Amino acid sequence: xxxxxxxxxxxxxxxxxxxxxxxxxxxxxxxxxxxxxxxxxxxxxxxxxxxxxxxxxxxxxxxxxxxxxxxxxxxxxxxxxxxxxxxxxxxxxxxxxxxxxxxxxxxxxxxxxxxxxxxxxxxxxxxxxxxxxxxxxxxxxxxxxxxxxxxxxxxxxxxxxxxxxxxxxxxxxxxxxxxxxxxxxxxxxxxxxxxxxxxxxxxxxxxxxxxxxxxxxxxxx
Amino acid sequence: xxxxxxxxxxxxxxxxxxxxxxxxxxxxxxxxxxxxxxxxxxxxxxxxxxxxxxxxxxxxxxxxxxxxxxxxxxxxxxxxxxxxxxxxxxxxxxxxxxxxxxxxxxxxxxxxxxxxxxxxxxxxxxxxxxxxxxxxxxxxxxxxxxxxxxxxxxxxxxxxxxxxxxxxxxxxxxxxxxxxxxxxxxxxxxxxxxxxxxxxxxxxxxxxxxxxxxxxxxxxx
Numbered sequence: 095x096x097x098x099x100x101x102x103x104x105x106x107x108x109x110x111x112x113x114x115x116x117x118x119x120x121x122x123x124x125x126x127x128x129x130x131x132x133x134x135x136x137x138x139x140x141x142x143x144x145x146x147x148x149x150x151x152x153x154x155x156x157x158x159x160x161x162x163x164x165x166x167x168x169x170x171x172x173x174x175x176x177x178x179x180x181x182x183x184x185x186x187x188x189x190x191x192x193x194x195x196x197x198x199x200x201x202x203x204x205x206x207x208x209x210x211x212x213x214x215x216x217x218x219x220x221x222x223x224x225x226x227x228x229x230x231x232x233x234x235x236x237x238x239x240x241x242x243x244x245x246x247x248x249x250x251x252x253x254x255x256x257x258x259x260x261x262x263x264x265x266x267x268x269x270x271x272x273x274x275x276x277x278x279x280x281x282x283x284x285x286x287x288x289x290x291x292x293x294x295x296x297x298x299x300x301x302x303x304x305x306x307x308x309x310x311x312x313x314x315x
Numbered sequence: 316x317x318x319x320x321x322x323x324x325x326x327x328x329x330x331x332x333x334x335x336x337x338x339x340x341x342x343x344x345x346x347x348x349x350x351x352x353x354x355x356x357x358x359x360x361x362x363x364x365x366x367x368x369x370x371x372x373x374x375x376x377x378x379x380x381x382x383x384x385x386x387x388x389x390x391x392x393x394x395x396x397x398x399x400x401x402x403x404x405x406x407x408x409x410x411x412x413x414x415x416x417x418x419x420x421x422x423x424x425x426x427x428x429x430x431x432x433x434x435x436x437x438x439x440x441x442x443x444x445x446x447x448x449x450x451x452x453x454x455x456x457x458x459x460x461x462x463x464x465x466x467x468x469x470x471x472x473x474x475x476x477x478x479x480x481x482x483x484x485x486x487x488x489x490x491x492x493x494x495x496x497x498x499x500x501x502x503x504x505x506x507x508x509x510x511x512x513x514x515x516x517x518x519x520x521x522x523x524x525x526x527x528x529x530x531x532x533x534x535x536x
Binding site for chain 2: 127157233246
C-alpha cells in the first residue's frame, strides 16, 4: 500500500497540491497534515478543515504546535508584531519568517509518515518563495532528503513539485483540475473577509489573474 | 557574542554534555532546551530543572510538544505500550523509538538558535545508540548539518561530540568534571526511585561502574 502525506496549510498552494496528489492516482491513501502554530491567519485552518470534507483524503490531522512559539520570534505568530502591508519585499517580509519553519514541519510530517508507513511527504514551496525563504529552495529540498532517507528504519522522500512553478502556474493547475479556490484562504490577516492588501493577498490576486480565474473568495470592499 | 544551545533531556548524557559545553568556555552563553514530549519518564524533566539551577545556564526552556504525540506511535510516550525490561536489544527497543525524534528536536532547537542568534546546537547522541537508532549516527549528523547550514538566513552548526563515546566514557568525562550524577535521571519508568532494571538503568549502572563512580541516585530496593 502506497501512502503520502501532504503538508496542507489551507492556502491556495497546498490546496492545489493536495488535490493534484490525490488526482494523480499514485497513492492508495493521501493524508493531510495541518499545523496550528498560532499564526494570525488561523482562519486558514478552518478553511483547511472545510475543504478536506469534500476531498478523498485519508486522515487529516491538525496538530497544535503553539507551544513551540516560545522558541520562535516572528510577526506571523500571535505574539509577534504587525503584518506589513504591500508586496512581498525582502526587508518587510523577513519579519514574517518563522525561523526554521519548513525543517520543523517536514520533521514532524516525516515522523507521522514513519508511524503510518507512508513513504512520501509533499510540501508546496514554489518559485515565488525562493528569493525570500532559504528553506523554499532546491538545495534545501535536496539536503532534507538526505536526512529523511536515513533518519529512520524506513526511508521517506520529500517532494516539492511546485518548486519551479510561479503562483500563477499553480493557479493554472488548479484551473485544469476545476478547483474551487473559494475553499482556500490566503490572507495573512484573520478577519471575516480577506483584506486584499497584504503581500499574500496581492500575490494570490495576481496569480488568479494570470490563470484567468475570477477569485470566488470574498474580499473586504 | 557566541551562544550555544544544548538539547538537554535531564539524563546523564545530556547533563554531562551541558556541563562540558559550559566548562569549555567556548561560548558566552549556553542555553538549555528540554522537550516534554509526554515521555513516561517525565521525571527527567524535574531533574533537568533542578540541575540547571546549579549551573551557569543562560536560558532554560521547557517546551511542551505533547500535542505532537498524535502523529507518533511509540511505547515511550504516555499513550503507548509497556516499557520492555532487560538490556537494550534491537527487537525490544525498536518499540521505544519515537519516530524521527532527533530530526524533530534538532529542527526545533535550530529554530530557537536562529531566534537567539546562536550558531551552535549540541545534542548528546553516543556510540551506544548507533546500533539501534539511525538518527544517532555520524551520517545523520553530517546530513542534518547540510540542512541547518542553509535552511535560514543564518547558518547553524549541529554538534554531537559524544558520537564515538560509550556511555562509560561519558561518565568518565563527568568524573573528571566532578559532576553529581544524583542530579541526572535515566530510568524509563517514572516511579519515585529508579527501577534499576530497564535498559536505560542497566546501561547507566554499567557506565558508572566503568568510570568507577558510585551512583548517588536512589534505586528501588
